Amino acid sequence: MVKIEAVIRPQRLDEVKTTLDDLGVTGMTVTEVRGSGKQKGYTQHYRGAEYTVNLIQKIKLEIVCEESMKDAIVNAIANSARTGEIGDGKIFVTPVLDVVRIRTEERGKDAI
Amino acid sequence: MQSSFNAADTAWVLVSTALVLLMIPGLALFYAGMTRSKNVLNVLMQSFVSMSVVSVLWFVVGYSLSFSKGSSPFIGGFDYLLLKNVDQAPFVLNGTTITVPHLLFMAFQLMFAIITPALISGAIVDRMKFSSYVIFIAMWSLLVYAPLAHFVWGEGGLFVGKALDFAGGTVVHISSGFSALALALLLGKRKLAHNEDSRPHNLPMTLIGTGLLWFGWFGFNAGSSLAANGLAASALVTTHLAAATAGLIWLLIEWVTVKKPTALGFASGAVAGLVAITPGAGFVTPLAAIAIGAVVPFVSYGMIKLKSKFGYDDTLDVFAVHGCGGLWGAIATGIFANKAVNSAGFNGLIHGNPGLLTGQITSALVAAGLGFVGTTVIYYAIKIATKTLRVTPQDEEAGLDVTQHGETAYVTEN
Numbered sequence: 001m002v003k004i005e006a007v008i009r010p011q012r013l014d015e016v017k018t019t020l021d022d023l024g025v026t027g028m029t030v031t032e033v034r035g036s037g038k039q040k041g042y043t044q045h046y047r048g049a050e051y052t053v054n055l056i057q058k059i060k061l062e063i064v065c066e067e068s069m070k071d072a073i074v075n076a077i078a079n080s081a082r083t084g085e086i087g088d089g090k091i092f093v094t095p096v097l098d099v100v101r102i103r104t105e106e107r108g109k110d111a112i
Numbered sequence: 113m114q115s116s117f118n119a120a121d122t123a124w125v126l127v128s129t130a131l132v133l134l135m136i137p138g139l140a141l142f143y144a145g146m147t148r149s150k151n152v153l154n155v156l157m158q159s160f161v162s163m164s165v166v167s168v169l170w171f172v173v174g175y176s177l178s179f180s181k182g183s184s185p186f187i188g189g190f191d192y193l194l195l196k197n198v199d200q201a202p203f204v205l206n207g208t209t210i211t212v213p214h215l216l217f218m219a220f221q222l223m224f225a226i227i228t229p230a231l232i233s234g235a236i237v238d239r240m241k242f243s244s245y246v247i248f249i250a251m252w253s254l255l256v257y258a259p260l261a262h263f264v265w266g267e268g269g270l271f272v273g274k275a276l277d278f279a280g281g282t283v284v285h286i287s288s289g290f291s292a293l294a295l296a297l298l299l300g301k302r303k304l305a306h307n308e309d310s311r312p313h314n315l316p317m318t319l320i321g322t323g324l325l326w327f328g329w330f331g332f333n334a335g336s337s338l339a340a341n342g343l344a345a346s347a348l349v350t351t352h353l354a355a356a357t358a359g360l361i362w363l364l365i366e367w368v369t370v371k372k373p374t375a376l377g378f379a380s381g382a383v384a385g386l387v388a389i390t391p392g393a394g395f396v397t398p399l400a401a402i403a404i405g406a407v408v409p410f411v412s413y414g415m416i417k418l419k420s421k422f423g424y425d426d427t428l429d430v431f432a433v434h435g436c437g438g439l440w441g442a443i444a445t446g447i448f449a450n451k452a453v454n455s456a457g458f459n460g461l462i463h464g465n466p467g468l469l470t471g472q473i474t475s476a477l478v479a480a481g482l483g484f485v486g487t488t489v490i491y492y493a494i495k496i497a498t499k500t501l502r503v504t505p506q507d508e509e510a511g512l513d514v515t516q517h518g519e520t521a522y523v524t525e526n
Contacts, residue, residue, distance in 0.1 A: 044311065045370040047380055047429060048416050051311050 001096040001109065002070050006061040007035065008081040008089040013059050019080040020063075025073060027112065029062040039087030058089060064096055064112055116202045118211035120340040125212045125220055128335025131328045132223035136163055136230060138324025142379070143234045145317030146428050148310060150511025151238050152521045158233035158245055165246060166226045166253050171195060174225060175218050177258035179205070181267040188262045192218075205265075206272050208456075210338055220335065221261070228257055228284045232487075234428035235292035238302045239508055242516040244501035247494055252291065256486035260287050260479055275475035276449055276457055276468065278347065279336035281391025281441040282479045289435020290483035292426060298491045299501060301425035303508055315375050322379040326355055329386045333393035343454055347393040350401035351386065357405030358385025365413055380433060384412040387437035391472075392445035395457040400448035404441065411440045439476055446472035 008016060013030070020028065034055040041054035065073060074091055082088050101111035140159035144152045166174065176192035183189060192198050195218065203214040210217055229249035236245075263270040264277045277283060304310055312318065334348035362381025363373040388408035389401055396404070415432035426432070446469030449460035459465040494501055502508075507515035514520060 045366070045372065045374065046312060046376055047374075048366075048370065048413060049420065051309070052307065053309065053311075054307065 001064060001099060001112065002067055003094050003096050004061075004063045004065065004070065004073055004077070005092040005094070006063075006077045006081065006089065007033065007058050007091075008061060008077070009083065009087065010057055010059045012081045012083070012088075013061075015080045016061065016077055019076045020073065023069075023072060023076055025063060025065070025069075027063065031060045031062075033058050033060045037087070037090070056087070064099060066109060066112065116209045116211050117213075118202075118339070121338065122212045122216060124340035124344065125216050125335060125338060128331035129216065129220045129223055131331025131335065132220070132227070133163075133328075135223075135325050135328030135332065136160070136227055138321045138328055139227060139230055140321070141317050142321030142325060142383070143237065143318075143428055145314045145319070145321060146234075146312040146376070147237050148511070149313040149522055150513055152313065152513065153519055154242065154512035154516050155233065155237050157242070157517065158237075159230040161246060162226045162230040162249055165250050166229065167222060169250060169253055170218075170222045170225055174253060174258055175221065177254065178225070178261035179218075179221065179266045182262065185268055185270040185272075186262065187259045188266050206267060206269075212338060217338070220338075221265075224280050224284055224332070225253060225257055225261070228280075228288050229253055231284070231288035231430060231434055232292045232295060234430040235296040235426040236299050237427045238512065239299060239502055241501055241503050242512070244494055244498065247498075248295075248490060248501070251490045251493070252487065255490060256287060256291065256483055257283070260482055263478065264475065271471070271475045271478075275442075275471035276395055276445050277391045277442070277475070278394035278445075279333045279390045281387070281438050281445070282475050285387045285390060285434040285438030286442065286476050286479040287483040289431050289433070289438055290480040291487040292430035293424070293435060294484045294487040295491065296426040296431070297424050298488065301423075302427065303505055312376065315379075318379050319375060322382055325383060326386065329355070329390075333390060337394055343394055346398075346453055349398050350393050350396055351389050353398050353401040354389035354405035354408075355382045355385040357402045358382060358388065358408050361406050362409040362413060365409055380412065380429070381409045384408045384433050384437040387434055388441040388444065390438070391441045392448060395445055395449040395454050395460075397448070397450055397453055400444075400450070404444045404448065407444070408437050408440050411436050435480070439480070442472045442476040443469070446470075 035058055036055055039056060041052050043050050043052050063073060077091060099111040100107055136159050140156045144155045147155045173193060176190050177188045180188040180191035198214045198218050200213045200215055202209060202211050229252050260283050264283050329351055330348050333351040334344040337344040337347055359378045359382035362377045366377045367373050385405040385408055388404050412432045415436045416429050447461045449457055449468060450463055451457055451459050458468045461469050
């Protein structure tokens with residue numbers, strides 16, 4: 001089992017979600033996050049005063065799946081989140097030791 | 113005296129009183145939207161609490177010190193103490209019969225007395241103890257506002273017949289603007305970490321506040337005619353045109369300088385326009401109002417740009433908008449005043465009377481000086497009595513909503 005963590009642009013979430021639905025992926029956790037990377041911050045002007053924003057709003061998507069599904073999901077996310085500009089985000093894949101469904105106490109693959 | 117009572121005038125001033133009251137929640141929202149979310153309740157309360165503090169003081173002694181005849185032209189006396197002699201009948205003020213109940217005039221003037229100290233609060237957001245703030249506005253209301261209102265409007269006041277202030281450009285805006293500058297300097301800057309995000313947390317709130325201020329300002333300025341007549345209509349039109357022009361010009365300045373016309377810029381411009389037209393609203397033509405509104409964004413925006421050079425932390429630019437906008441309004445009244453608009457006024461510079469401009473500048477400087485010095489005196493009096501007017505650095509970091517009021521504005525956990 002693996003966990004796929006994708007940090008993407010907030011405005012691409014709906015597109016990514018639709019693609020994952022088509023793949024049959026229904027379980028995911030979505031969080032609003034802020035972060036920094038190659039995409040530099042931006043500046044805004046309020047009454048002429050300049051404010052620099054370094055931490056940029058992103059969405060973090062977490063999906064746990066069987067290893068066989070990994071490449072399909074990663075590709076689906078990457079293709080639907082991509083705009084081609086700096087700041088499209090990153091995808092991290094890590095192994096998962098165990099999964100527990102709290103209601104039934106099922107373990108491992110059955111609990112995904 | 114009962115014969116001079118006028119029902120239409122009374123109805124209009126009743127409505128105007130309510131309109132001006134609505135400016136206080138309007139101001140609260142205008143300021144609160146520009147602050148960070150951890151201080152929003154504190155900023156709202158700095159305006160709202162003035163409704164309580166100043167109202168009670170006004171009833172006890174504030175109105176009397178502002179409007180009754182005193183032993184000198186500098187301050188009123190005690191004829192209206194606890195509203196003694198203030199009743200349902202019309203009355204005479206500086207030789208003019210006021211055709212509405214004296215009680216109503218008192219209430220209308222109270223609304224101006226409430227909003228003026230609340231204006232100052234924008235300069236010191238994020239760092240002043242709420243207890244110190246309440247004591248400050250109570251003392252300021254009696255030691256700065258009451259004498260100044262007496263100079264300009266009170267029975268036998270110092271500037272009566274020498275300078276024009278239709279609705280409070282000098283008494284309200286110059287005084288609060290220069291007081292704000294003094295208090296921001298005395299309290300010192302906010303403690304902001306390097307690159308701390310201090311952007312306005314809710315500009316829609318600021319725009320709602322702007323709308324309420326604009327709406328209420330019709331009562332502030334057109335209500336100041338104290339009659340349901342042509343002058344009230346004239347003041348309403350000049351008020352509206354100055355605000356509209358100033359909002360537009362501020363947007364154009366931003367379009368050129370920072371390439372984007374901002375919502376906050378529009379709000380700032382509209383309010384600066386309303387400030388600038390206030391002293392002249394009932395003395396100038398609509399064309400002059402447009403000129404007054406067109407110039408004030410350059411004055412206020414310019415002052416905001418200079419602020420970063422001087423380094424004082426007038427957080428929400430009360431000095432730039434109210435102090436400097438008010439100064440321009442006082443001077444502009446001296447330039448554009450026209451007896452054809454209001455026979456009770458004077459002609460200004462462009463109508464052949466340079467003398468008025470001298471009176472305008474003198475009264476403006478007196479208001480600025482009294483505000484600045486009075487604020488300084490009150491600050492040190494409170495400092496001596498209570499050691500400090502500032503919250504601790506830890507409380508400042510945690511935010512004033514939690515540390516001063518024990519509340520959180522936006523609870524996201526439930």
